[in-house]
Amino acid sequence: MPLDLNNIIKQCKSGNREAQKALYNKYSPLLLGICKRYLSNQQDAEDVFLEGMFKIFDNIKNYKGEGSFEGWMKRIMVNEALMHIRKHKKLKLMAEWTQLDQPEQPLILDQLAVEELKFMIEELPTGYRTIFNLYVLEGYKHREIADLLNISINTSKSQLILAKKKMQEYLKKKDFDEKVS
Amino acid sequence: MENKKELFTQFQENKDLFDEEPKDNLWYILEERMDHRKKVKKLQWYKYVSVAAIGIILVSVVSFLNHYLTNHVPDRFVSNESFSSFILEDLQNDGNKFFNTSSLYTINKAYHKTPTSKNLVNIVGNYQSPDGIINFNILFENYQYMLIFDLESSPNFILESTNGTALEFKSMEGKSLELNLDEKGLQLTNSNFLSEYKNSFFKKISEI
Structure with a gap:
């Protein structure tokens, strides 16, 4: 039963x-x-x-x-x-972004393949990936992440923006590679 | 356009992209760890219980020995519902902690016969007739009230019964004295051998 x-x-x-x-x-x-x-x-x-x-x-x-x-x-x-x-x-998270006040630009794209999404997460450095996971996939707020990791809210925000930037770079490179091929 | 989505939304919609069945051996490793933990917990529990039990035993033994060696009075331990403890306290033991129960019946009877009126507590003393010729003592001895005349030839009387303030003393030879307890002393109300003192008051001249 x-x-x-x-x-x-x-x-x-x-x-x-x-x-x-x-x-x-x-x-x-x-x-x-x-x-x-x-x-x-x-x-x-x-x-x-x-x-x-x-x-x-x-x-x-x-x-x-x-x-x-x-x-x-x-x-x-x-x-x-x-x-x-x-x-x-030995996670060392520091605020690396100086334009935190700028509104976040949404990145609208075609539906990516699951393998691609997976690859993009795997390729992120540990710090970016940790913040990305907590914010985007676990749904924590920056304040909560700051408390959890004992970092400032700005550090959490900057790590997330940089994670997104890194992903954008990957996507641009992928576009370029596709065009070239 | 319908297929276009924000990047983060795409991740949120594919939260399970890393989900995968763990290898079989992982469960066995986990099971082994849990078994080990269970054993450790059990051992810890036994350890605490053993320590507690040893502690309790030690405290009990020490307190028992301490009590037995310093305060042991067997009389105080003897008491049951049939015999009040104070009767048993009167029983002597022979030094080997054996009570001499031969006198138990006598003592018990005496306690039950003894008048319990608070007035009678005052009757113990030395009494004298109004003419000063007759003297007697009332004593509390061997668990009973006794009346003893100063004359050597006179028998001893035992308080046989009471009725309020009326007391009846009798001797083994069948002589009797009926006395009434009064503020003035003991008034002889009846006697088969001291009729000349009938209604006389015997005053208490001293306490014993």
Whole structure:
């Protein structure tokens, strides 16, 4: 009989291995995907994923059912990834943009292929990628990112603008290459 | 135009682009770590319980020995619903912590026979007849009130019964004295051997 999520959570709280496996099967692709977005190295991503999963199972009894369970797990995984980046990548984020007051220009383009989107994220330097992930894909505000990474709001904004610029450069180069070929 | 979208929106719509099934061995590694954690937690729990149990045992042994060696009075520990503790306290033990229960019946009977009226507490003392010839003492001895005349030949009397302030003393030889407790002293109301002092007041001349 398939268990619903509430039952799985309840049984995971009492350490039921079958329920833990069910939860793992259900969410592991999503959670490993998060790790891979932050860490380009597969081994690092898997290490962080394992550490995050371990923390999820170890702390699941503290989950009170307030808010989405998926969101709770994602937060744990994102925090784990950030901890890893801080520890191993020596993240040095500084405000590098002097025109922060200028309104952000939307970049309207044709639908890009999934592989291209993936490539563009992978090619970003760690700092840009971290801010990009937190802002664009996790939906954090610059103020929240600043608190989370202990940086200024302007640093967060500038890193995002630079990430976008980097992506634009890639797209321009791609256009040029296509025209030449 | 319909296919054109803002760059960031394109990413947001493809959040799952990195999603992938983890390798099988990752679950086994995770399972191993969780098992190890469980064992560690169990061991920690046993450790805390053992330390707590040892602590409790030590405290119990020390406090028991301390109490036993310094304050041990067996009488204080003996009490049950059949016999009030104060009766048992009166029982002597032979030094080997064995109580001498042979007198238990006597003591128990005496306690039950002994008048409980607060007035009777005052009757203990030395009494004298109005002419100063007859003297007797009332004592509380061996758990009962006794009336003893100064004359050596006179028998000893035991308080046999009470009725309010009326007291009846009797001797083994069948002699009796009926006295009434009054503010003036003890009034002899009836006697089969001291009829000449009938209705006389025996005044208490001293406490014993």
